[in-house]
Amino acid sequence: MNKRIGEKLFYTVILGVLFIVTLTMLIPILNILALSLSDPSRINEVKGMTIIPKGFSLINYRVLMSNPQVMRSIFNSIFITITATTINILLTSISAYVLTRKGLIGRKFLISMLIVIMVFEPGLVPEYLNIKRLGLIDSYFSVILYKAVNVYYLIILMRFFEEVPESLIEAAKIDGASHATILFKIMLPLAKPAIATVGLFYTVFHWNEYFRASIYLNSTSKWPLQVMLRQFVVLDDTSSMLGAEKLLSFSDAAQLNYNALQAGTIIIAMIPVLLLYPLILKYFTKGTFDGGVKY
Numbered sequence: 001m002n003k004r005i006g007e008k009l010f011y012t013v014i015l016g017v018l019f020i021v022t023l024t025m026l027i028p029i030l031n032i033l034a035l036s037l038s039d040p041s042r043i044n045e046v047k048g049m050t051i052i053p054k055g056f057s058l059i060n061y062r063v064l065m066s067n068p069q070v071m072r073s074i075f076n077s078i079f080i081t082i083t084a085t086t087i088n089i090l091l092t093s094i095s096a097y098v099l100t101r102k103g104l105i106g107r108k109f110l111i112s113m114l115i116v117i118m119v120f121e122p123g124l125v126p127e128y129l130n131i132k133r134l135g136l137i138d139s140y141f142s143v144i145l146y147k148a149v150n151v152y153y154l155i156i157l158m159r160f161f162e163e164v165p166e167s168l169i170e171a172a173k174i175d176g177a178s179h180a181t182i183l184f185k186i187m188l189p190l191a192k193p194a195i196a197t198v199g200l201f202y203t204v205f206h207w208n209e210y211f212r213a214s215i216y217l218n219s220t221s222k223w224p225l226q227v228m229l230r231q232f233v234v235l236d237d238t239s240s241m242l243g244a245e246k247l248l249s250f251s252d253a254a255q256l257n258y259n260a261l262q263a264g265t266i267i268i269a270m271i272p273v274l275l276l277y278p279l280i281l282k283y284f285t286k287g288t289f290d291g292g293v294k295y
Contacts, residue, residue, distance in 0.1 A: 031051055040257055070225075138222065140217075143217065160194035172186055
């Protein structure tokens with residue numbers, strides 16, 4: 001009985017701590033959302049702990065979604081994220097499959113070298129010079145091809161591939177399956193939870209990446225949303241919002257608040273990732289061999 005009471009007390013404390021941690025992350029987000037949705041005339045009423053909008057207005061989102069530079073940056077982010085994540089998953093899956101084949105010559109040496117590369121990453125200067133020599137400055141591929149294979153995610157996928165019984169692969173080979181068939185018709189379907197996890201990590205990484213994009217992409221027309229967000233919110237550069245007043249009536253333009261616009265930009269940048277998580281989470285609960293194998 002005492003053991004059960006102790007366990008209940010332990011779980012209660014853990015849940016309480018998690019609830020407090022959740023609030024510390026949720027309240028700032030709700031505060032930013034409230035600021036972006038509040039009526040311009042009541043913006044000053046929105047304080048640090050306010051989570052309910054003061055009045056209601058979509059003026060900030062009207063201004064942002066009507067700004068060509070903001071819309072262009074959103075499409076740039078979508079293009080970079082989808083293209084880069086597709087390349088990431090494809091190359092990481094192929095690499096993981098090859099490195100888990102026991103007959104691969106120099107397998108241990110290759111894995112050791114990858115771990116060394118992961119621990120001792122090259123500096124930014126050699127990386128920049130390499131990008132310049134390849135002629136990728138001001139090209140989308142300068143950020144798309146960066147870390148095309150993340151060694152840490154590669155190791156995660158390798159460990160998952162190693163769990164697939166060798167007898168299953170041998171049976172496929174006896175039936176005439178090639179390595180490509182084994183990878184795409186057996187390994188990947190069985191590795192859906194791992195692919196979903198790695199894909200989510202890659203997607204969030206590319207969507208939130210701004211540092212290298214700000215270095216390699218010189219044309220503002222190629223900037224992703226995160227670079228725009230940094231210019232507008234962090235550096236307080238309002239030049240990207242010049243002309244927004246023309247979209248509004250004189251009274252609305254006079255009340256336009258750049259803090260609320262910044263809040264709206266942050267919310268727009270968060271929405272895709274927030275929508276992605278529920279779609280990916282369903283794969284986390286699935287077993288390795290759920291559904292069987294077909295090729």
